[in-house]
Amino acid sequence: xxxxxxxxxxxxxxxxxxxxxxxxxxxxxxxxxxxxxxxxxxxxxxxxxxxxxxxxxxxxxxxxxxxxxxxxxxxxxxxxxxxxxxxxxxxxxxxxxxxxxxxxxxxxxxxxxxxxxxxxxxxxxxxxxxxxxxxxxxxxxxxxxxxxxxxxxxxxxxxxxxxxxxxxxxxxxxxxxxxxxxxxxxxxxxxxxxxxxxxxxxxxxxxxxxxxxxxxxxxxxxxxxxxxxxxxxxxxxxxxxxxxxxxxxxxxxxxxxxxxxxxxxxxxxxxxxxxxxxxxxxxxxxxxxxxxxxxxxxxxxxxxxxxxxxxxxxxxxxxxxxxxxxxxxxxxxxxxxxxxxxxxxxxxxxxxxxxxxxxxxxxxxxxxxxxxxxxxxxxxxxxxxxxxxxxxxxxxxxxxxxxx
Amino acid sequence: xxxxxxxxxxxxxxxxxxxxxxxxxxxxxxxxxxxxxxxxxxxxxxxxxxxxxxxxxxxxxxxxxxxxxxxxxxxxxxxxxxxxxxxxxxxxxxxxxxxxxxxxxxxxxxxxxxxxxxxxxxxxxxxxxxxxxxxxxxxxxxxxxxxxxxxxxxxxxxxxxxxxxxxxxxxxxxxxxxxxxxxxxxxxxxxxxxxxxxxxxxxxxxxxxxxxxxxxxxxxxxxxxxxxxxxxxxxxxxxxxxxxxxxxxxxxxxxxxxxxxxxxxxxxxxxxxxxxxxxxxxxxxxxxxxxxxxxxxxxxxxxxxxxxxxxxxxxxxxxxxxxxxxxxxxxxxxxxxxxxxxxxxxxxxxxxxxxxxxxxxxxxxxxxxxxxxxxxxx
Numbered sequence: 001x002x003x004x005x006x007x008x009x010x011x012x013x014x015x016x017x018x019x020x021x022x023x024x025x026x027x028x029x030x031x032x033x034x035x036x037x038x039x040x041x042x043x044x045x046x047x048x049x050x051x052x053x054x055x056x057x058x059x060x061x062x063x064x065x066x067x068x069x070x071x072x073x074x075x076x077x078x079x080x081x082x083x084x085x086x087x088x089x090x091x092x093x094x095x096x097x098x099x100x101x102x103x104x105x106x107x108x109x110x111x112x113x114x115x116x117x118x119x120x121x122x123x124x125x126x127x128x129x130x131x132x133x134x135x136x137x138x139x140x141x142x143x144x145x146x147x148x149x150x151x152x153x154x155x156x157x158x159x160x161x162x163x164x165x166x167x168x169x170x171x172x173x174x175x176x177x178x179x180x181x182x183x184x185x186x187x188x189x190x191x192x193x194x195x196x197x198x199x200x201x202x203x204x205x206x207x208x209x210x211x212x213x214x215x216x217x218x219x220x221x222x223x224x225x226x227x228x229x230x231x232x233x234x235x236x237x238x239x240x241x242x243x244x245x246x247x248x249x250x251x252x253x254x255x256x257x258x259x260x261x262x263x264x265x266x267x268x269x270x271x272x273x274x275x276x277x278x279x280x281x282x283x284x285x286x287x288x289x290x291x292x293x294x295x296x297x298x299x300x301x302x303x304x305x306x307x308x309x310x311x312x313x314x315x316x317x318x319x320x321x322x323x324x325x326x327x328x329x330x331x332x333x334x335x336x337x338x339x340x341x342x343x344x345x346x347x348x349x350x351x352x353x354x355x356x357x358x359x360x361x362x363x364x365x366x367x368x369x370x371x372x373x374x375x376x377x378x379x380x381x382x383x384x385x386x387x388x389x390x391x392x393x394x395x396x397x398x399x400x401x402x403x404x
Numbered sequence: 405x406x407x408x409x410x411x412x413x414x415x416x417x418x419x420x421x422x423x424x425x426x427x428x429x430x431x432x433x434x435x436x437x438x439x440x441x442x443x444x445x446x447x448x449x450x451x452x453x454x455x456x457x458x459x460x461x462x463x464x465x466x467x468x469x470x471x472x473x474x475x476x477x478x479x480x481x482x483x484x485x486x487x488x489x490x491x492x493x494x495x496x497x498x499x500x501x502x503x504x505x506x507x508x509x510x511x512x513x514x515x516x517x518x519x520x521x522x523x524x525x526x527x528x529x530x531x532x533x534x535x536x537x538x539x540x541x542x543x544x545x546x547x548x549x550x551x552x553x554x555x556x557x558x559x560x561x562x563x564x565x566x567x568x569x570x571x572x573x574x575x576x577x578x579x580x581x582x583x584x585x586x587x588x589x590x591x592x593x594x595x596x597x598x599x600x601x602x603x604x605x606x607x608x609x610x611x612x613x614x615x616x617x618x619x620x621x622x623x624x625x626x627x628x629x630x631x632x633x634x635x636x637x638x639x640x641x642x643x644x645x646x647x648x649x650x651x652x653x654x655x656x657x658x659x660x661x662x663x664x665x666x667x668x669x670x671x672x673x674x675x676x677x678x679x680x681x682x683x684x685x686x687x688x689x690x691x692x693x694x695x696x697x698x699x700x701x702x703x704x705x706x707x708x709x710x711x712x713x714x715x716x717x718x719x720x721x722x723x724x725x726x727x728x729x730x731x732x733x734x735x736x737x738x739x740x741x742x743x744x745x746x747x748x749x750x751x752x753x754x755x756x757x758x759x760x761x762x763x764x765x766x767x768x769x770x771x772x773x774x775x776x777x778x779x780x781x782x
Binding site: 173387 | 610
């Protein structure tokens with residue numbers, strides 16, 4: 001194995017990626033000291049690089065992504081040891097974008113590994129619908145299921161879903177130019193497995209075993225229950241037209257969904273309706289058979305990708321219980337009130353600062369010569385000849401300034 | 405993976421056919437490449453169809469055309485959309501991924517996504533050559549009237565630029581203000597288009613709905629307030645409201661020879677929509693401050709032949725637009741400014757003029773624009 005290698009983690013969403021990226025980001029200095037580069041100056045650097053690589057608009061954030069992939073790739077090329085890149089939306093990259101990405105990282109001269117973390121479809125489908133809702137969508141769950149089950153895959157939602165979730169196709173695209181031994185499939189353990197098992201699988205895959213790392217998570221992408229997701233969807237319906245993406249992100253996605261409603265862990269969880277189970281079962285078995293045949297390096301167990309044969313009772317988020325939605329809405333109102341009060345306090349402090357600044361400014365304008373000039377201009381503006389004179393003066397002054 | 409060798413050989417032959425400027429659709433193509441198959445995956449069906457349509461529009465093959473087709477075939481689509489679609493009749497291993505398609509059946513929005521992605525890429529990576537030294541600034545003639553132009557930004561810009569080209573810069577005599585206007589639907593279209601040409605990306609429908617929700621017009625179209633501000637500076641008798649006025653009348657108002665002002669020309673709604681979609685991709689390709697230059701200097705000149713009527717205002721906004729136009733007419737009339745034209749012309753005629761862009765129409769403009777770009781930089 002060459003000393004230099006690149007580990008490219010390309011998905012999939014909702015497989016513990018936010019936690020992994022948080023650990024890597026917060027420990028980046030420690031990692032660098034141990035020969036592992038996680039090239040990021042801000043938490044979302046790899047997200048921005050992915051937006052840049054895929055020319056992907058993202059509610060205005062894409063404007064911060066100009067040139068981000070090339071900068072990231074340059075840092076990786078300049079590093080002599082192991083480098084890790086991780087973002088789950090890379091799963092949907094096209095072949096041309098993947099070719100560009102691999103070339104920019106030094107392929108074929110550099111040893112590149114592709115890592116795909118995966119979870120069973122019965123958990124991924126509702127999780128993807130929830131992500132859609134947290135990104136302003138208003139589509140009902142049943143309609144979402146219909147769209148993704150349509151074999152033509154013509155809708156935007158279906159295109160995105162399969163782009164980031166169809167494991168064999170993602171690995172076809174990302175792994176086409178690599179030896180199967182350099183393609184790693186990490187499976188998310190089944191529910192009830194030890195809490196740290198997924199991290200152990202990540203650590204093994206990324207060569208982090210035995211490194212001294214702080215594993216305390218500050219960021220994650222927590223899940224919502226049935227009434228909470230139903231509530232956010234309804235908020236989207238009434239607020240989307242007037243709430244800009246730049247305001248939606250901190251207020252709805254972060255404050256309401258992540259910081260408030262995700263704490264309601266007693267609510268029923270999202271699942272698959274019984275009539276879609278068989279479809280998901282069949283697809284999962286086909287995927288697992290295909291992955292076994294391809295001979296990738298599997299970290300965990302491909303059986304983790306087969307749906308749990310004893311699912312929990314399905315609760316329909318399109319018909320969430322009004323009492324449960326109301327209770328979630330009260331928590332949301334309380335959170336917004338507290339945030340409003342905090343912003344009000346902040347505004348009062350800023351107003352006080354502004355007043356002090358204005359007083360200081362007025363003091364500096366109290367000189368007699370300034371007041372005389374101001375009076376003359378005001379007087380001239382009231383008369384036609386005065387306005388023309390001022391116009392001539394301003395033009396002459398403008399020309400003088402430019403020539404100077 | 406099971407590979408249909410005959411289908412693959414036919415597909416690679418079709419790729420070569422397109423590289424050489426061919427225009428035969430995939431289903432009618434019967435050629436084949438002898439010997440071993442080309443390595444690597446085939447370009448996506450959308451890319452291949454865009455290449456075919458470019459050849460069809462271009463006519464005669466050339467080296468530049470070949471380079472353009474090559475760029476198309478290497479192009480990944482920007483943003484959200486279909487993945488690289490496989491060709492129907494090539495691979496029999498279709499257990500995963502989107503179903504294979506006949507390229508001629510790829511929906512126009514997908515073809516447009518590929519074309520717009522390439523156009524944005526070419527514009528970002530091939531900036532127009534630096535302009536020749538600016539012509540010497542024409543000096544103000546003191547005996548010319550000072551003039552101010554305000555109102556519909558498209559009309560203002562055309563008038564201002566043509567007056568400057570004619571050497572008629574504002575002089576030092578008492579100023580006159582001309583507020584240029586058209587019917588309100590056309591002016592709304594002009595303001596939105598103007599914003600798009602400056603690098604904006606907001607959709608027409610959303611933009612219009614926002615203004616209706618606020619129940620006000622964009623600041624550039626608050627013509628009575630603009631006129632009042634001008635009147636404070638020049639006096640009310642020197643503020644002229646020119647509604648749908650001939651260019652010669654506008655020239656007369658500012659004291660310029662009649663032919664000093666050009667007639668306004670509008671980009672077609674299809675062309676403006678292409679600019680908007682290109683801007684969306686440019687947002688992730690170049691810094692914000694570069695975008696207006698790329699659009700104004702590099703893209704818009706390529707669209708010189710893409711003229712058309714204003715964008716149509718949707719019927720659901722009709723009542724609101726008419727109410728706003730009537731209010732504006734009444735306030736301007738009450739203020740007593742001299743009017744060139746008919747104040748009632750502020751109210752849109754029935755039926756509301758203008759057209760809407762279509763995916764097919766925008767795609768056609770995109771293909772012609774790529775061919776124009778090819779002449780300049782490939």
